[in-house]
Amino acid sequence: MFTAINPYNQRKLKTYRADTTAGIERKLKQADRAFADWSALLLSDRTAYLRKVGNYLHTNKQRYGELITAEMGKTLQEAISEVEKCAITCTFYADHAEAFLADEVIESDAAHSYITYQPLGAVLAIMPWNFPFWQAMRFAVPGLIAGNVGLLKHAPNVPGCALAIEEIFRESGLPDGVFQTLLVDVPVVETLLKDQRVKAVTLTGSGRAGASVASIAGRQIKKSVLELGGSDALVVLADADLEKAAETAVKSRMQNAGQSCIAAKRFIVDKKIKKSFTELVMHHIQQIRQGDPMNEATTMGPMARLDLADNIEQQYRQSIVKGAKPLTSGALQRSGCNVEPMLLDKVKPGMPAFDEETFGPLAVLIDAKDEVDAIRLANQSDFGLGSAIWTQDQEKGDYLARQIQAGSVFINGLMRSDARVPFGGIKTSGFGRELSEAGIKEFVNMKTVWIEKS
Structure with a gap:
């Protein structure tokens, strides 16, 4: 069970039931099926969906802002601004994804050679509570537009926000399984990372959590991006x-x-x-x-x-x-x-x-x-x-x-x-980048295609 508590007055807001083993398996199967169809869509179709997400966020920023404030305590104005920032990011990637993901012609001695950027599959996001919408959306928006599908494991003190983010994608018309929230505890993360249907992981959190996730992902030969805080x-x-x-x-x-x-x-x-x-x-x-x-x-x-x-x-x-x-x-x-x-x-x-x-x-x-x-x-x-x-x-x-x-x-x-510039750190603040062109290319296959001269 996950219980949301108002940090200002310590009142219990709501209790949520954790996903069962069977429920997690259903969601993984659904993500796998969804990826095949979602990645096959034209990029212009995926960007159109994410424009709808941005519009939905903008229209409902008051409601979602109040949810953020209730669960993690930031002022309502800060929370509404966070939702609005997510909406702006949807528009940014919808405007620029075509240029970011366009085939890149490489001059060589081939008849034609180029790089193409193709999605990986299901990306697991392990996200913190301090910016419960923004942290999740800055992974999800570029990832989904690139053709991946998303699985969100959110912080246990913001379960309402976690489910609301899934609701936003559903209400914006995205197909079932393209973005799903998993209400699971930390021990389940290793099981998820070892599942062959999960292709990569991104984590924002502590250095200890990052080291653990990177270690597991490394043993599975899976791409990871870590944002681990700073001083x-x-x-x-x-x-x-x-x-x-x-x-x-x-x-x-x-x-x-x-x-x-x-x-x-x-x-x-x-x-x-x-x-x-x-x-x-x-x-x-x-x-x-x-x-x-x-x-x-x-x-x-x-x-x-x-x-x-x-x-x-x-x-x-x-x-x-x-x-x-x-x-x-x-x-x-x-x-x-x-x-x-x-x-x-x-x-x-x-x-x-x-x-x-x-x-x-x-x-x-x-x-x-x-x-x-x-x-x-x-x-x-x-x-x-x-x-x-x-x-x-x-x-x-x-x-x-x-x-x-x-x-x-x-x-x-x-x-x-x-959204316009890369975000990430060095040393124990992690590796990899979110946002901008760099962020959308973290979870794609940078594939070289070489056509030999006849």
Whole structure:
């Protein structure tokens, strides 16, 4: 059984029955049958279906936004924006899939040689709860347009969202079996990955989960894409627009109650402007309004689960024990999953707030001697997902961006995922890419066709 609990007030929302072994087998058979027909459709037919999905999402964004907020706690406006982002992504791929998947002619000594991109089959997606619609849709939309079929194993605390995503594809008219949700627990994942009808896997989650899934997939010789979180650095140089940098830093860190893999988690600041920047950050943190996430006046909702709130509190307290200085209230204010925004100063390597991914409303300040030291500190991490640099010298920003070890660098802007550009990381943040042309080509067979001269 899977039970959805409202994280704001801990009230039980609904209980869902897990799929039985027989039910899982039926869905795998249905996916296998669906792939044969779905992959045979013209690309233009598949894109037409996904345009319908985008329209359906847009029309029903309020209803699905309320479901997201109820199950995982983000503010209603954040949830509605998440649904709208999914709709926009449907349109993006519908507009560009033909160009992305077009045969690519290769100059050679053949009479004619080219690369064609063909789907693999059923792709299993193991998705997290923090962006319950967006995480699933950014795998599903390009994957389905490419001709694959999708199987979603979602996080256990958002079962209503998981089933709603399947509903969206069904109500948009897609054939049965093209996208299915599996309400299963973690032990079933290995069985699914070993099934010959599952051709590939994508996972967004912890490093531990990623290592396990990649190991199983590797033994089965199956393609995997992993997005495993980050401890993203936001580097503020002495010549930065401090007001804009501070406002964006707080927005990046505190949106979704700090539960974002690509949030700015480590503020690495040139010591020459550290005092001014800190004052501005404190000001913007003080403007945050916590409360009922369904209330329009609320700007930050609760964390999604009690164990997650426990973990961020532990990281906060352990960092203080090791020498970090609390700039918000030293005695953390918390009620259940409702955790106040936190800011730590004097954070250094060896503290949990520096070394680990802090998945909650905790921002940290790190002193840098100069820009060289700032880049060194940014790279002193096992993670390599996103990052940001704030400087009014764009040439310098471009030069330093190339020195940062991460999947993306945003100069004077908010770190985010966007359908138009690749998303993913290096080091223990994972491998492979989602979104853009790179994302749609992760789960296809890049087939070479060579026609010899007669």
